[in-house]
Amino acid sequence: MDFRLTPEEEAFRQEVREFLRQELPADWAGADFFGAEEAGDSTREIGRRITKKLVERKWLAMAWPKEHGGLEASHMQQLIYNEELSYHAAPGGGGMGVAWVGPAIMLYGTEEQKQRFLPDITSGKVTWCTLYSEPEAGSDLAALQTSAVQDGDDFVINGQKIWTTGAQYSDWGWLAARTDPEAPKHKGISTFVVPMDAPGITIRPLVNMANQTGFNEVFFDNVRIPKENLVGDLNRGWYHVAVALDYERSGIQFYARARRTLEQYLSLFQEQHAAVRRNPQTRIELADRYVELHVGTWMSYRIPYLQSQGAIPNYEASISKLYGSEFAQRVASTGMRLLGSFGLLGPGSAYAPMAGQIGQSYVQMVAATIGGGTSEVQRSIIATRGLGLPRG
Numbered sequence: 291m292d293f294r295l296t297p298e299e300e301a302f303r304q305e306v307r308e309f310l311r312q313e314l315p316a317d318w319a320g321a322d323f324f325g326a327e328e329a330g331d332s333t334r335e336i337g338r339r340i341t342k343k344l345v346e347r348k349w350l351a352m353a354w355p356k357e358h359g360g361l362e363a364s365h366m367q368q369l370i371y372n373e374e375l376s377y378h379a380a381p382g383g384g385g386m387g388v389a390w391v392g393p394a395i396m397l398y399g400t401e402e403q404k405q406r407f408l409p410d411i412t413s414g415k416v417t418w419c420t421l422y423s424e425p426e427a428g429s430d431l432a433a434l435q436t437s438a439v440q441d442g443d444d445f446v447i448n449g450q451k452i453w454t455t456g457a458q459y460s461d462w463g464w465l466a467a468r469t470d471p472e473a474p475k476h477k478g479i480s481t482f483v484v485p486m487d488a489p490g491i492t493i494r495p496l497v498n499m500a501n502q503t504g505f506n507e508v509f510f511d512n513v514r515i516p517k518e519n520l521v522g523d524l525n526r527g528w529y530h531v532a533v534a535l536d537y538e539r540s541g542i543q544f545y546a547r548a549r550r551t552l553e554q555y556l557s558l559f560q561e562q563h564a565a566v567r568r569n570p571q572t573r574i575e576l577a578d579r580y581v582e583l584h585v586g587t588w589m590s591y592r593i594p595y596l597q598s599q600g601a602i603p604n605y606e607a608s609i610s611k612l613y614g615s616e617f618a619q620r621v622a623s624t625g626m627r628l629l630g631s632f633g634l635l636g637p638g639s640a641y642a643p644m645a646g647q648i649g650q651s652y653v654q655m656v657a658a659t660i661g662g663g664t665s666e667v668q669r670s671i672i673a674t675r676g677l678g679l680p681r682g
């Protein structure tokens with residue numbers, strides 16, 4: 291593998307950097323790692339402004355086909371773009387609509403569904419949430435019980451979803467529901483698009499351990515949606531959910547964000563008394579994180595490389611997600627040790643180093659090894675698909 295960027299890729303990186311330099315405030319401390327859902331009004335406003343500019347440049351869904359409003363950007367270009375946005379902790383961007391709802395509609399939707407939903411995604415007009423997990427179905431998603439029963443020209447939905455990120459701010463939901471309770475569990479699921487303001491939907495925000503309300507419980511009580519909202523074939527939803535989408539999923543966001551954080555730790559460290567700077571434990575810990583940053587970054591670059599060769603990354607993406615999420619937790623722990631009791635100070639405190647982000651990211655990063663598939667699930671994928679071991 292050749293790790294060097296082409297001159298065009300390098301120029302594109304500079305263009306993205308320059309764009310962010312112009313759009314972000316000079317004292318920008320960074321948006322929340324898990325998106326703008328938790329952001330205050332000013333961050334949300336900056337996010338809206340940046341999204342508008344990204345739409346103008348067609349960067350919002352740059353990997354999408356041109357006919358659907360994208361640029362057909364290469365995998366490496368997407369990686370560079372995601373790397374720069376994550377490094378600068380920029381708010382805005384296309385969220386789940388760009389990442390998987392739009393691609394699924396492109397693959398499985400009717401022509402009418404494509405016309406209706408895709409332009410609103412590429413123009414950043416509409417926010418989507420993902421309604422998969424349930425109280426009794428997370429890692430074992432195929433156990434989901436929320437039902438969608440056909441009744442004339444409608445489907446009637448009943449059940450409960452949980453951990454739905456951003457449901458309270460979303461216009462539409464991408465739903466997996468059981469349509470055939472008699473079929474084997476993977477074969478009785480279908481996918482739907484649901485307006486989040488439909489009568490019978492109740493959204494209840496959940497408070498996480500960082501005292502934020504990013505995700506929610508969503509209750510469906512006889513919610514009626516027209517049968518035109520079924521996406522793809524009836525009872526084939528599992529395959530629509532599980533499909534390996536050919537878009538950037540390298541886990542680069544963990545590494546890019548950590549690179550910036552480590553740079554901030556170093557400048558904080560340089561300001562300390564010489565005796566603190568000589569502390570061997572801290573020096574060793576920072577050196578370890580630095581090595582891990584390089585290892586992880588190269589692993590994440592392998593994903594677009596494989597994609598550019600026509601391969602669909604599978605356990606390789608699990609390796610990057612597993613290593614990146616656990617690395618992000620170690621980076622946050624290192625920050626807490628560096629700062630001692632100052633690490634407990636949150637945003638808004640005049641005495642909080644790094645705008646109070648360290649303590650916050652220490653508690654937020656607990657979720658990194660759960661969301662998008664837990665570490666145990668990633669290890670299981672690596673064991674079976676990567677190492678060829680039998681299922682546990």
Ligand SMILES: Cc1cc2nc3c(=O)[nH]c(=O)nc-3n(C[C@H](O)[C@H](O)[C@H](O)COP(=O)(O)OP(=O)(O)OC[C@H]3O[C@@H](n4cnc5c(N)ncnc54)[C@H](O)[C@@H]3O)c2cc1C
Nearest residue numbers: 420421422423427428429453454455657660661662664666
């Ligand atoms: C920040 C965040 C955002 C999220 N956003 C969304 C969202 O927008 N939409 C949505 O639908 N869901 C969302 N989720 C839910 C997420 O997908 C689930 O939390 C995740 O899949 C794990 O499921 P669970 O919480 O039910 O845990 P469980 O599946 O109940 O797992 C509990 C523990 O058991 C372990 N375990 C389970 N099965 C096995 C096994 N076979 N072998 C070994 N160990 C196992 C797990 O690793 C874990 O440690 C989000 C989660 C987080 C943390």
